[in-house]
Amino acid sequence: MDLQEYVNQFDSMTCIMSVEKKPNGYGKMRIEVGNKAYIDSFEKNSGNLIDMPFGKRFIPGQEYTAYIPKDLNFEHFIYSSAVLKKPMHAYIHPERFDVWFNIFSLPLDFEDPFKCYCTYTQELSTEMNTDSLQSLSAKTTADVLKTCIKLRSTKNFLKTMDEVMADIRNICKANYCCIMLTDFKARKCSLLSENAAPEIGRHTLADFLNDEFIDYAKSWLDIINGSTCLLVKNEQDKEDIKARHPAWYKSMRSANIERLALFPLKYNEDIIGFIWATNFALEETDHIKETLELSTYFIASEIANYQLLQKLEKLSSTDLLTEVKNRNAMNNRILKILSGRERVPNSYGIVFADLNSLKYINDSEGHGAGDQLLKDGAEILKSTFENSEIYRAGGDEFLIIDMENSKETLSHKVEMLRKKSDDPNKISFAVGFYYEENGGDIRKAMREADANMYNDKKAFYERHPECRNR
CATH class of the missing domain: 3.30.70.270 (Reverse transcriptase/Diguanylate cyclase domain)
Incomplete structure (x- = not known):
């Protein structure tokens, strides 16, 4: 693995930390590499919110104590991620800084007989963000970061989306999961990716997509009504759907859908699609909501980028006069x-x-x-x-x-x-x-x-x- 190439895929300030392996604990902790955003934070007038040790330019492989005082809490955080292989998240306000840190760390499976590795990502804000104080479980953090890393490092977007759909279906313990793209102005909808449990046999949304299906999608927005998602968990929820949209309720019943988790995909204030999972495990409801509320943000962003690239590719490969390929x-x-x-x-x-x-x-x-x-x-x-x-x-x-x-x-x-x-x-x-x-x-x-x-x-x-x- 090329650590520099890997860390360059992150947009936020991110570095790769290493921890020396010791028989009875751990040794030195080093900042092996950093992405541009992280390295720029060491420069004066870079717009950074914290007082980094200016004059000490970033040198890959230095001990972290070359830049900040020794901190046992920080070391525990890094050790837990790199050595114990735990995804870590914390939202903290160290006394020595006048900013809040939203920090994430993900263990890296990198073969090295002498060191263990993890990512370290930090986001800074001068004001407390109450949303960030809602503690996320390690399980949720790991699932969201796994999705983000796959999307950011992909060279085959469609194949990666298939993998993400499989991951999300497993997270939800659902029998089916898919992403449907929508264009309400053009009245079009299309299937981007889907994953179904083997026991339900051949099952594809593409068989049901037609000109009228976009009206179903519009009705979903009315039912969600500005919330982050729609969770149909029990008979009471289904009765509510029946009262508000009888045709949709009927289609759910005919498809043997007992439970439904539906999340809109939003980018720049526009709804570009939906992700949903059917017949998910009821005991996973809270985890599904917590995970997909975050994941859909990143998924929508990557889909929007993919669609833009597709449009640019079409423009570059299409003869504008005849509309055949050029x-x-x-x-x-x-x-x-x-x-x-x-x-x-x-x-x-x-x-x-x-x-x-x-x-x-x-x-x-x-x-x-x-x-x-x-x-x-x-x-x-x-x-x-x-x-x-x-x-x-x-x-x-x-x-x-x-x-x-x-x-x-x-x-x-x-x-x-x-x-x-x-x-x-x-x-x-x-x-x-x-x-x-x-x-x-x-x-x-x-x-x-x-x-x-x-x-x-x-x-x-x-x-x-x-x-x-x-």
């Missing part, structure tokens, strides 16, 4: 295939489609007409190759990559395209098709399809010599 996306796709980062089946098809007479339309009728020709042509491609990858390779040329269909099916689609676009006075494509059946190099398949396209273009002008000078 050349940059095509090059990235080919590069991933060639580098082995993405696997392709042994059999796949490549189609090149080149719009005939685009330059003539641009010159004679203007670029507005040419743009419309490109958009109309792209619509024909999308309707013909609806399950394929369509790219605008550049100018008047499009590339289709098909990994799903057989040679016969794809050949039929190519013939359909020729029939749809065989009018030289409207939309006409020169088409080149190649089907690879032995897992060959995709570059060879593209060259063959490109050559076939130019042969088709030559045949088009032989059939329509009047278009040759267009």
